[in-house]
Amino acid sequence: MSVLVTTCDARAEKISFIRDAEIERTLRVYSSRVFEVAGLDPSAIEIYIVNDNSINAFVAGGQKLFINSGLLMRSENADQVIGVIAHEAGHIAGGHLSRTHDQLAKSSAQAIIGAVLGGVAAIGGRGDLATALVLGGQQVGQRSFLQYSRTQEYAADQAGMRFMDDAGISSEGLKDFIEILGDQELLSTSSQAPYVRTHPLSRERVDAIGEHVRTSPVTRGKLPPEYAEMHARMRAKLRAYLNPGTLLRYYPLTDQSLVARYAQAVAYYRRADLDKAVTLIDGLIAERPDDPFFHELKGQMLFEHGNIPDALPQYEKAVNLYPQSALLKTDLARIQIESGDPALLEPAIGHLRVSAVTDSDRVLVWYLLAKAYGLNGDMGMSAMAMAERAFLKGNQKEARYHAEKAQKMLPFGSPGWLKTEDILSSLKKEKDD
Numbered sequence: 001m002s003v004l005v006t007t008c009d010a011r012a013e014k015i016s017f018i019r020d021a022e023i024e025r026t027l028r029v030y031s032s033r034v035f036e037v038a039g040l041d042p043s044a045i046e047i048y049i050v051n052d053n054s055i056n057a058f059v060a061g062g063q064k065l066f067i068n069s070g071l072l073m074r075s076e077n078a079d080q081v082i083g084v085i086a087h088e089a090g091h092i093a094g095g096h097l098s099r100t101h102d103q104l105a106k107s108s109a110q111a112i113i114g115a116v117l118g119g120v121a122a123i124g125g126r127g128d129l130a131t132a133l134v135l136g137g138q139q140v141g142q143r144s145f146l147q148y149s150r151t152q153e154y155a156a157d158q159a160g161m162r163f164m165d166d167a168g169i170s171s172e173g174l175k176d177f178i179e180i181l182g183d184q185e186l187l188s189t190s191s192q193a194p195y196v197r198t199h200p201l202s203r204e205r206v207d208a209i210g211e212h213v214r215t216s217p218v219t220r221g222k223l224p225p226e227y228a229e230m231h232a233r234m235r236a237k238l239r240a241y242l243n244p245g246t247l248l249r250y251y252p253l254t255d256q257s258l259v260a261r262y263a264q265a266v267a268y269y270r271r272a273d274l275d276k277a278v279t280l281i282d283g284l285i286a287e288r289p290d291d292p293f294f295h296e297l298k299g300q301m302l303f304e305h306g307n308i309p310d311a312l313p314q315y316e317k318a319v320n321l322y323p324q325s326a327l328l329k330t331d332l333a334r335i336q337i338e339s340g341d342p343a344l345l346e347p348a349i350g351h352l353r354v355s356a357v358t359d360s361d362r363v364l365v366w367y368l369l370a371k372a373y374g375l376n377g378d379m380g381m382s383a384m385a386m387a388e389r390a391f392l393k394g395n396q397k398e399a400r401y402h403a404e405k406a407q408k409m410l411p412f413g414s415p416g417w418l419k420t421e422d423i424l425s426s427l428k429k430e431k432d433d
Contacts, residue, residue, distance in 0.1 A: 016051035018069060021327040022293040023049060023237065026230045027067070030078060031085045037166040038089045038159070045092075051242070055181070059088050073238050074180070078227040079173025079220060082164070087174060090159030094152070154205055161212045170220040175209045182206070232259045240266035258284065262294075269301045277301055292321035296328060299335070308339050319351070326355040330365055337372050345376040363392050380409030384416045387423050400427055 027047050035042040046064045050056075053070040060066065065088055075081050161171040236259050240247050244267040251260040265280035281298045288294060299314030315332040322328060329351040336344035336351075352369045359365050370385035387402035403420040410417040 018049040018051045018238075019327060020049070020237070021296065021322065021325040023072075023234050024327070025322075025325070026234050027081075027085075029230065030082050030227070031065075031089075033167040034082065034086045034089055034160075034163050034169070038086075038093045038163045040089065040092060057084050057088055059091050063092055065092075069238050069242065073235050075231070075235075076176070077173065078223055078231040079170060080177040080180075081173070081231065082169055082223075083160070083171060083174025083177050086160035086164050086169075086171075087156050088160075089163055090156030091152070093159055094155055150205070154208065157205055157209055158212075161209070161216070165216055165218050168218055168222055170218050170222060171209065171213050171216060172220045175213050178206055178209055229259070233262060236260070236263035237266060239263060241270060244270035258287070265297065269297070274301060274305055290321055292318040292325075292328070295321070296331070300331075303335055303338075308335060311335055312339060326357075326359045326365075330355045330359065330362075330368065333372070334364075334368055337368060337375070342375075345372050348372045349376065361392060363389055366392065380406050381416050383409065384420050387420055391423050391426070396427055396430070399423055403427075 024047065027049075028042070031045070031047070032042040035045055040063070044063055048064065048066045049072070050066050050068045052068045053073075054068055055071045055074055056066075056068040057071055058066050065085070067084070071084065072081065075084075157174070160174065164171050164174070236251065239250055240263040247263055247267040251263045253264070261280050261284060265277050265284065268274075268277035268280065278298065278301060281294060281301065284291070284294045285298065295314045296318040299311045299318060301311075302308075302314065303311035312332075312335050315328065315335055319325070319328050319332050333348040333351040333355070336348035349369065349372045352365055352372060355362075355365050356369065366385045366389035370382045370389060373379070373382035373385060383402045383406035387399050387406055390396075390399035390402060400423075403423045406420045407417055407424075410420070
């Protein structure tokens with residue numbers, strides 16, 4: 001679903017996180033094996049997509065990986081994206097900039113982006129390819145804390161290439177990506193991609209990567225064939241959502257490939273031409289009825305044009321096909337609540353409770369839970385969810401009010417009561433600190 005919070009950062013530019021179930025799954029598929037051989041728990045690495053056209057990726061806050069949409073759209077294949085992820089895994093495994101990362105380890109992704117950009121960040125928004133726009137505020141840091149030394153860059157290269165060898169993935173993608181950035185060092189600092197400014201290149205690095213590729217027993221072409229389509233769909237979807245007016249430059253109407261029609265469907269929907277968008281997505285669903293993301297897109301189109309009865313089965317199908325996605329469950333729950341059918345409140349609450357486990361820092365989940373509980377007559381749990389929402393938004397007075405209200409209505413020692421007790425304890429600790 002589209003997003004709702006609009007503001008600016010310290011650079012007076014809009015910066016946002018992108019949430020999309022399909023793209024997040026693609027990056028998880030690309031990265032899991034690399035993280036595993038690096039000795040990292042893939043489920044513990046949080047991956048964030050930053051809505052920024054510049055080429056950049058970085059790690060911060062211990063095990064948070066940030067990748068710019070500009071890098072994903074500029075990449076030419078899955079190998080290059082995996083190469084960047086492996087390099088960043090080298091930074092994580094190597095503990096580079098550990099002091100700064102230790103300080104940020106308990107910070108939210110929003111606060112970290114705020115530190116990078118020089119302002120405090122806050123987030124909001126909802127669902128598929130939702131943009132959660134970062135709120136500017138007081139100074140908490142500066143971009144320079146991401147600056148790696150050339151020694152650290154070399155070490156991260158070596159570690160990343162070792163991880164890829166162990167995973168059976170060629171390092172040629174990393175080599176190609178570094179070559180894409182090669183000319184950037186000739187530009188003035190203000191014109192360089194952020195990746196070059198924070199990840200300094202050197203002739204030694206470029207030569208070492210080339211030598212490794214030349215001598216490595218792992219050659220290109222070892223990736224599963226489906227990775228190519230996943231990469232093409234990711235680029236197409238980002239371009240269609242972020243720049244629908246220029247899409248036909250990349251995917252002309254004469255291009256009738258699946259990826260092109262997918263991009264065209266998204267672009268028509270973004271331009272409010274629902275008839276053309278639905279015709280295209282219906283054709284894609286007919287070809288691949290078990291693709292959850294085609295059903296999701298159709299459901300999103302219909303919901304945003306007020307057709308809840310027809311949107312609901314599309315989201316139900318998407319969740320049935322891809323039940324691991326908290327984003328899809330949250331979107332389905334929202335539609336179930338908006339349908340006005342009391343029989344759908346319990347299923348909506350069930351979906352949201354699952355989402356709250358993996359997306360616990362997402363304000364929308366707690367807002368929807370509060371609404372669903374309230375409509376279902378459970379005012380104690382509704383107050384608990386409102387307390388969590390207020391706490392995440394940094395509204396201490398409101399959080400305390402709702403938490404104390406919830407404790408008066410919930411059974412002592414129940415899960416909801418314990419949740420509010422945690423909130424009140426955190427509020428007290430913050431006040432004491």
